[in-house]
Amino acid sequence: MKKHVSTLLYFILGFCFVFFTGLSTTYAKPKRGEKPAPISSVNNPLEMVKPFSNLTADFYDFVLRYNGRLIPGKDLQPWITKIQNSAEDYFNSIGVQYELQMVKREDMEFQGSFIEKLSYPLFIISGVSEARESNGQFFEKVLSDSRLQSLKLVFDPFLPLWSGPIQGFFEPSSNSLYFSVTALSYRTGGLGDTLEHELLHALENENLLKGSLTLAAITLMADQRTPEVYSDFLRLDEIETHLLDIEFLTEQAPQLEENVLDKGSLKRLREERNKNLEFKKETVQRLLKNSLKYLSKLRENINTIAMNCRADDVLPLRVCKTSEVAGESYDKVEIRFPATPQTDLQKMKELLDWSLQRLSLYQRAF
Numbered sequence: 001m002k003k004h005v006s007t008l009l010y011f012i013l014g015f016c017f018v019f020f021t022g023l024s025t026t027y028a029k030p031k032r033g034e035k036p037a038p039i040s041s042v043n044n045p046l047e048m049v050k051p052f053s054n055l056t057a058d059f060y061d062f063v064l065r066y067n068g069r070l071i072p073g074k075d076l077q078p079w080i081t082k083i084q085n086s087a088e089d090y091f092n093s094i095g096v097q098y099e100l101q102m103v104k105r106e107d108m109e110f111q112g113s114f115i116e117k118l119s120y121p122l123f124i125i126s127g128v129s130e131a132r133e134s135n136g137q138f139f140e141k142v143l144s145d146s147r148l149q150s151l152k153l154v155f156d157p158f159l160p161l162w163s164g165p166i167q168g169f170f171e172p173s174s175n176s177l178y179f180s181v182t183a184l185s186y187r188t189g190g191l192g193d194t195l196e197h198e199l200l201h202a203l204e205n206e207n208l209l210k211g212s213l214t215l216a217a218i219t220l221m222a223d224q225r226t227p228e229v230y231s232d233f234l235r236l237d238e239i240e241t242h243l244l245d246i247e248f249l250t251e252q253a254p255q256l257e258e259n260v261l262d263k264g265s266l267k268r269l270r271e272e273r274n275k276n277l278e279f280k281k282e283t284v285q286r287l288l289k290n291s292l293k294y295l296s297k298l299r300e301n302i303n304t305i306a307m308n309c310r311a312d313d314v315l316p317l318r319v320c321k322t323s324e325v326a327g328e329s330y331d332k333v334e335i336r337f338p339a340t341p342q343t344d345l346q347k348m349k350e351l352l353d354w355s356l357q358r359l360s361l362y363q364r365a366f
């Protein structure tokens with residue numbers, strides 16, 4: 001199997017190009033007694049993203065061949081062109097318009113292969129016409145949402161080269177939602193929905209800025225990080241984005257199996273989906289338990305500990321910090337909110353009471 005090296009690594013990273021590289025076009029759902037009708041791959045969302053997804057997988061195979069070495073710029077250049085063309089073809093095929101914005105990144109390392117510098121265009125999503133499949137519909141929904149008019153949707157074709165094993169992220173300081181090709185193929189194949197996950201972070205950030213009660217107001221941190229995810233940094237709305245992921249993997253994802261034209265890959269797809277689901281469930285349980293413990297202790301002691309409050313460096317908010325309350329998993333907290341007529345202490349108590357109640361509800365329901 002040509003892609004076995006990168007397949008293994010992508011699994012370790014949590015990527016999953018493999019399901020989108022070996023799919024044939026023979027899957028049909030015949031009714032009893034009927035001849036199976038050939039299903040066209042036209043307008044099949046998984047088939048539409050496949051050429052781009054495959055090319056990206058080939059690119060990381062190429063990158064990994066330089067294990068321990070620097071990749072010369074002249075060897076990278078053809079890939080930048082090919083990947084840009086493939087991204088343009090993909091977005092055109094799903095009716096998505098974009099503007100290109102050059103970016104230059106330096107000193108990157110991917111799994112032991114090094115890149116000194118790389119200049120390439122980011123795709124800033126600017127419009128959608130006649131969305132026919134789910135990725136296009138997602139962008140259409142976001143662009144027409146009055147709450148999200150300043151949100152920037154940024155497709156970075158080389159995201160894994162510089163951001164590690166993630167498929168996307170929301171950056172509050174620039175109000176940008178970044179995503180990779182994996183995010184696009186996962187949601188059409190039902191393996192995860194990074195776009196909706198990050199969008200919920202963006203919406204909670206809007207709530208935070210306008211002064212609504214939100215779990216995004218509270219961030220827990222720890223000096224020591226453990227191998228567990230979010231062990232050193234947890235903004236509490238992460239719990240809600242994970243609950244959304246669980247809903248996607250349970251409710252919508254099984255229905256997306258009809259996009260898979262090759263029955264042979266369904267077994268592995270289900271296995272991988274269930275693995276993701278179990279991981280998300282374990283993560284939510286752990287985050288709920290640890291954050292409830294920490295917040296309860298903080299709430300008990302809030303009148304007597306020193307909270308250092310000032311203007312936030314990045315967002316137009318106040319931020320109150322302390323490292324005087326140490327839980328088992330976290331030992332620092334930051335609480336953010338817009339300036340209000342209330343005192344900082346009153347506001348923090350309100351936010352803590354509300355968050356404790358909300359998290360307890362989730363814990364009981366989960």
Ligand SMILES: [Zn+2]
Pocket residue numbers: 197198201238241
């Ligand atoms: Zn998240």
